[in-house]
Amino acid sequence: MTGFIDVHTHLHDSRIINDVPDIVLRAKNAGVKKIATCATMQENFERTAELSEKFSGVLPCFGIHPWFLDTLSPNWEDNLAQWLEKIPSGVGETGLDFMDKGADRDLQLGVFKTHLALACDLNRPINIHVRKAWDAILKILKHHGPLAAGGVIHSYSGSADLIPLLEKFNLHISFSGSVTRPNAKKVVQALGAVSLDRIVFETDTPDIVPQFILDAHPDKTPLNEPANVPQIVRVAAQRKCMDFQTLARHGYENSLVLFGSVLNSKAEHK
Numbered sequence: 001m002t003g004f005i006d007v008h009t010h011l012h013d014s015r016i017i018n019d020v021p022d023i024v025l026r027a028k029n030a031g032v033k034k035i036a037t038c039a040t041m042q043e044n045f046e047r048t049a050e051l052s053e054k055f056s057g058v059l060p061c062f063g064i065h066p067w068f069l070d071t072l073s074p075n076w077e078d079n080l081a082q083w084l085e086k087i088p089s090g091v092g093e094t095g096l097d098f099m100d101k102g103a104d105r106d107l108q109l110g111v112f113k114t115h116l117a118l119a120c121d122l123n124r125p126i127n128i129h130v131r132k133a134w135d136a137i138l139k140i141l142k143h144h145g146p147l148a149a150g151g152v153i154h155s156y157s158g159s160a161d162l163i164p165l166l167e168k169f170n171l172h173i174s175f176s177g178s179v180t181r182p183n184a185k186k187v188v189q190a191l192g193a194v195s196l197d198r199i200v201f202e203t204d205t206p207d208i209v210p211q212f213i214l215d216a217h218p219d220k221t222p223l224n225e226p227a228n229v230p231q232i233v234r235v236a237a238q239r240k241c242m243d244f245q246t247l248a249r250h251g252y253e254n255s256l257v258l259f260g261s262v263l264n265s266k267a268e269h270k
Contacts, residue, residue: 003033004233004248005255006226007174008093008127008154008202011037011051011058012044015223016206023205024055027226033057033252035226036202036259038093038127040065042073045083052087059262061090061127063115066097066108077114084122088265091119092127093154099131108133113140119149123261126151128171134158138165146170149261155204159186160193167198172258174200177210177224180235188239196250200258201233210235 006027011020027035038061039048045062052060062083064072073079084091094115096108119126128151130137147170155176158166163173173194179187191199203210206223210232213222233251237244256263 002249002252003031004201004229005034005036005252005259006032006203006205006229007036007152007172007200007255007258008176009035009037009205009226010040010093010207011035011205012039012047013206016225017047020051020055023225023227024057027229028057030227030230032226032229034059034255034259034263036061036090036127038090039063040093041068041071042076042079043071045079049083049087052089059090059259059266060087061092062087063092063094063127064111065093066095066103066111066129069104069107069111072111080115081118081122084118084124088262090125090127090259090262091115091122093129094126095129096133096136097129097131098133098136105136109136109140116140116144116147119151120144120147123149125149125258125261128153129155131157134162138162141166141169141171144169150258152200152258154202155208156187156190158190160189163190163193163195163198167195172198172200172254174202175232175236176202176204177208177213177228177232179239180211180232182211184239191236191240196247197254199247199251200255201229201236201251203228203232 036059152172209224237247
């Protein structure tokens with residue numbers, strides 16, 4: 001077995017930050033080789049950087065989540081660029097979320113386009129959040145063209161029909177604990193549509209707790225962690241009707257491709 005990579009977490013989260021050493025150790029013991037941790041606002045950029053410096057298997061991503069655009073400082077673009085240039089890292093979490101009809105869509109579009117430009121200028125992968133904004137994302141991608149350093153749509157929630165379009169833009173498609181839900185028909189359909197050279201996996205730690213963890217702790221609300229990736233892949237393999245080790249190998253190798261520019265820069269940075 002080659003191992004696993006969790007392509008999207010938030011290790012800076014205040015609910016788990018004090019437990020990160022144990023979380024990283026449990027992930028390592030479960031066969032998780034690398035953990036991508038995504039900042040969500042300028043306030044947690046430094047903590048994200050510190051985690052990547054303290055734990056060799058942690059890959060940092062810097063970005064402003066569309067939920068937190070009210071935290072933008074006047075110089076946020078320069079600040080984001082400085083962190084990305086300073087540390088081998090991916091871009092994100094960034095993206096578009098139109099679930100809230102009152103959200104400032106124009107601001108979201110502008111901020112996302114800035115992240116996209118930085119990812120291309122610096123040759124970094126981009127970690128993208130999309131909810132109820134597929135038309136807008138596709139319009140931007142069509143204008144922009146395939147991403148040189150690639151990227152990932154995290155915790156995919158779109159239709160199976162969109163996947164071939166997204167793959168053409170050099171995007172990977174990530175599946176989270178949502179694939180373990182008993183009623184996850186739409187996600188399972190999408191799972192079946194993803195090319196084997198584009199599929200990757202994540203936990204979105206500490207959120208999107210997998211069903212098997214919820215079932216094991218019916219009396220409380222547990223938190224998610226990267227050690228759960230192997231079991232998420234196992235459930236995905238069952239739902240995709242394929243061999244677990246084969247799917248795990250594809251997920252691992254695809255993740256290495258996705259974060260190749262960061263891993264190479266990190267090795268040179270030492």
